[in-house]
Structure formats: C-alpha cells, structure tokens
Amino acid sequence: MFDEMSQRGVGDVVSWNSIIAAYVQTGDPATALKMFDRMTGQGDFRLLPDAVSLVNILPACASVGAWLRGKQVHGYAVRSGLFGDVFVGNAIVDMYAKCGSMDKANNVFEQMKVKDVVSWNAMVTGYSQIGRFEDALGLFEDMREKEILLDVVTWSAVIAGYAQRGRGYEALDVFRQMRIRGSQPNAVTLVSLLSACASVGALLLGKETHCYAIKCLLYLDGNDSGDDLMVINAIIDMYAKCKCPKIAHSMFGSVAPKDRNVVTWTIMIGGYAQHGEANDALELFSQMLKHKSSLIPNAFTISCALMACARLGALRMGRQIHAYVLRNQYESTMLFVANCLIDMYGKSGDVDGARVVFDNMYQRNSVSWTSLMTGYGMHGRGEEALQVFDEMKKTGLPIDGVTFVVVLYACSHSGLVNQGIKYFNSMKTEFRVDPGVEHYACMVDLLGRSGRLDQAMKLIKGMPMEPNPIVWVALLSACRTHANVELGEYAAGQLLELESENDGSYTLLSNIYANARRWKDVARIRSLMKHTGIKKRPGCSWVQGKKGTATFFVGDRSHPQSEQIYDTLGDLIDRIKAIGYVPETSFALHDVDDEEKGDLLFEHSEKLALAYGILISAPGVPIRITKNLRVCGDCHIAITYISQIIEHEIILRDSSRFHHFKNGSCSCRGYW
C-alpha cells in the first residue's frame, strides 16, 4: 500500500510516519532508519518530519546504538522548534540514556521547560540501567520536592536495575518502600522482583512473590497482553535458579502446552541444564522440537541445550545441535551460540572441534577466547592454551581476572609451573588485574600438583586475604597426590575450622591415610563421617551410546547387558595383570559407603563404563566416558594398561580434567 502511494506521490508525513513506526515496532530499526533517510533526504521527495516522526525514529537510533544519528535528530528538533514538545524531549532524553550517555541525557532533561512523569522515569531508568543507583534514588527526592508522584514505572525501573546487576536484596528493599508508599505493583514489577529473587537465590521471598502474583493474576486474568505468561515464566525461572527444579517443572506443567511460548520452554531447559538433570533438559528440548507448531528455538534455547550437552559431555547430541544451527542459520546471534559450541566441544572431549568453531567465527569476544583456552587446558594441551593467550593479547580485548584463572588452570594441568608463576606475577604489573583469592587457589593447585608443597604453603601464608575453602582443598588434594600426610592433616583441619568440610575433603584425607597404611585413621575418618551424617557422593560414570546414555555406579548390575559387561571386565583385568598391573588396594577404601559389600575395586563405575564402551564401540572408534567425581587412582592405572591392549583411544572426563589414554599412557602425565 505504502509503495503504491509513494509512487503516485500521494504519500504524506502521516503515511511515512506510519510505515516507519511499523518497522520499529516489528523490530527492524535498521529499515526504519533507511526509510527515515529516504523521507528526509534530497530529491523530489523531501518531507519535513513532525513531532511524531522524531518520536518514532529516536528509539530506533537508540536500539542500534546510532548515537550520532540521534544527535542529528536532536539538533533538528531544536532548530525546528519541535523540542518544546514534551514527547520529543522525552524521546531525546531516552535516546541518550539508552546510548549510555547519561550526562547528555541530563543536559537535555534540564533544558526541558515542560516535564512529565515520563521524563523523570526516563532519567531514573537510565541511571538504574548503568548501575548509578544513588543518582536514580536522588531523583526520587527531587520528585518528592516537586510533588511528582512516583508511579509504578519509576519503582519498577529501579527494581529491575538492581535485579539485572545481581543486587537482589536492594531490589527487594526498593519493593518494600514501594509498598509502604502505597504504589500498586503490576506485572512488570512482579517480573523484576522475581528476577531479583532468582539472582540471589532468595527462595522464601520468591515464594512470597509467587503468592502475591497469584493474588494479582486474578485481576490480570483475561487480558491478552501476555503479561500473565511473562509472570509465570519469571516464576518458573525463579524456582529453577533457587535450586528447586522440581517445583519449576510442576509450574511449567501447569501451563497448558498451547499457552507456552519459546521463553517458557527455554527457561525450563536452561533450568534443568544448570540446576537439575541435564538429561531432562535434552529430553525437553527434543520434545519442544517435536511440537513442530510455531515453536522455533531461538539463540537462547540453543545455548541452553548446548549447556546441557556440555555438562553431560554429550558429544553426539552436541554435534546434532551444531548441525541444526548450521541448517537454520542462527547468524544474527551467532556469537553467543558459537561460544556455547566452543564450550560444549571442549567439555565433550573434542577440543579440535572447538577450534574449528572458533576459527570460523567472524566475530569473537573475550568469552570465545577463554572458552577455547579452557578447552586446551582441560585436555592438558597447555602450550596451545598459552599460544591462544598470546593471540588474544594482540586483539586488544580486555584481559580480566577470569582470563587469568583460565591461564593458570591450563598451566597447572600441563605442568607448566614456571610459566604459571610468570603469568601470576605479570597479572598486576602488566595487566593491572589484582590477584583474587581464586588466583591464589590456582597457584596453590599449580605448585601442589607439581609437588612443590612447601612453596604452596608459603604462598598461602603470604596471601593478602583469608584463604577460602577452595585454597585448602587444592592443597589437600596435592597432599593426596604427593602422599604428604602431615600437611594434608593441616589442610583438612583448616577446612574443618571454616566449617566447609564436604564429602570430598573427607575422602581425600581418608585416601591419604590409606596410602600411608594408617588404617586406624582411616577408620576414624569413616566413623566421623557417619557421626556427622556426611555421606560420600556416589561415584558415577556414563557412556553415550547410539541409543542414549548408559550410567553406572559402583558394583552396578542394573544394566541389561550386565553379565557381558562383567565378563569383559574380568577378562581385561586378567590380561593386564599378565603384563604387570598390580591392583592399588589403597584406593579400595575410596568408596567408604560400600565397604560392607567387600572389595569393590574392580567394580568401580569408570571400569564398568569402559567395559560397556568396548562392547558397543566399533573397532578404532574412541570411547568417551564421563565421571562425576575424580577418577580413582587404581582405575587410572588399570585404564592406562588397558589402553595398551585394545584398539580404542579412551577419552575420560572426570571432575578435574580430561584423560586421553592411548598405547599405555595418559595425556595427564600425572598432573591430575
């Protein structure tokens, strides 16, 4: 219609405004800007924009970050006298605020002769979005003086700002003030509040908000604005982030499938991926695809599904999703998805696959670089990780604390002790990043892993802050690796004092004693665990087959092919004994819970998973195993031997790193 009109020369400002508004509203600001240029450009057709034109085009400038264009429009508004229109003024303030230039916004705001509550709200929002909450709340006082009533938007903007920055408790505080001052919350307020609860894991307050929402939804019910669904989505997300995936799922189930939108599905998939069973996330994802109605996964959905794959090491599924991404061209949001792909490939044992994704990206950010480095680090390919770091430095992308955690982690798992020390020392001097407690933990790990326990202890003593549990666990596990009972006891004692002892630290200490043949101490630890009710998390390994995942616990006989699995395993053990394998019984007490069942060393989950992997894999195909805890020492020795007598490469991911077993050696080279 518009084209026809403009060809006949009957289009006027109103028709141009209408078509431009349509582009803005359907989320195509680039075309809107092009049309605005055509409207105002040289030629036969040159229309003077009116106030509506400006109010239409300013948000478009803001949303693509076209600060310069916005400034030109601002100039035109002043020259043409349209600046006096309060709508125009508000749109200019908002445009500057959204472009991150609050000082300019404030200038304009102060020049406006007529202001309304929207003007004030635009300023409050602007300050809240960049985290300048003192300035935002300062405006509250000005508003009170000028007797401008704070409305629901004013309050919600600040609550949302706090929520987005993870400052949930301050958001809740503002909400309380809002209630005291008698403002009535609406759907947006509730969504912001729920997101605040989610960000700090405040389950109780989240439940309170849920109850409040039930009351409010009675009134909202029946309008088609989609507000109800948004609130419900936020409730599902809140429960998932507060580590209640079951409640989240029952809320999800309470929404009729036809009423769910992409966000509903994505929230639930992401909730399972991060706080529940990652397998359930993938199950839900394929359910969503089967729905085949108008539900199309967006970049968020894909990222969540890839997170689930990464957690499981589900390479086969991850590759399928990668193919889906390529087929469906998720270009516009490729950066995020590609970063998830790098992470997924790295964590699923295919770091070369991660590299291919990285090399094919046309845009990268620091997450892309660090994800790739993490991948190399986990696989013990420290030199390559450091090469990537050198390349990253050349890009000018910010090098922050996270980058150094990854660099030090890579050094630690490849035995690059001197380089690690060098990078640690360069953090402050060269990159102006203050080493945090997490970097000290990395250094303790680095020194400890390589056996320099005294040096590690010296570093801890010289720390400028209190060592946290992670530091002591790093020391403790180094004491296990290098059989240092005395220092191990000390580290365990420190953990006890910080009241953060968990099943892992008890197991480590018990292993240290067992290794030293101090069985009385082993028994003491065991009874201490029984007394305090600390249970060892059961070890669990899984293998991806063509028909889904097979999971094994220690001594597990639940698999239908159990008999065959045990036969294969027994056969392998016999064969490696013949070439020198001696069972390392000090690890037999690793699984203290199962002690009554006898010596289950030969039935550890990773051994069972390997036997099953051999059964289902074609010759020469790598076998990929994932374990929830660290691999047991005896299993590590046994699998090294087994790799000598079978044709498969064995790729095992434990909670610390990857082990590639091939021809009788492991890529970890002792750096667990």
Next chain:
DNA sequence: ATAGGGTTAG
C-alpha cells in the same frame, strides 16, 4: 508517538 519486565557463554 515517549519510560519499566522473562531465557544464553568463559
């Protein structure tokens, strides 16, 4: 015709 909200990565 202007202001506020839900899902993703190291």
